[in-house]
Amino acid sequence: MNTLICQSCGWPFTTATAATNRDRSVNTDYCRDCYQDGAFTDKSLSLHQLEVKLLEMAEVHEDISLEEAQQLIKKLPELKRWRLENI
Ligand SMILES: [Zn+2]
Numbered sequence: 001m002n003t004l005i006c007q008s009c010g011w012p013f014t015t016a017t018a019a020t021n022r023d024r025s026v027n028t029d030y031c032r033d034c035y036q037d038g039a040f041t042d043k044s045l046s047l048h049q050l051e052v053k054l055l056e057m058a059e060v061h062e063d064i065s066l067e068e069a070q071q072l073i074k075k076l077p078e079l080k081r082w083r084l085e086n087i
Pocket of ligand 1: 006031
């Protein structure tokens, strides 16, 4: 199975947990947590809020280290969702 990187949260996901378009087809740019039925689940989410969220996740989840979260945060501006925001 292909591992994909969500272009919103930077988290790896598979086609089984991929986002869906409005016509219910699979959208492999995003994970299902971020994007469902053709729209972002949290439209008002800013890049800064996402950074805070990832750091909080690292504190709560034992399988995510702070270093991993920080690495991820560094890559966020390269992702499709946040690149578009900067245009
Ligand atoms: Zn995501």
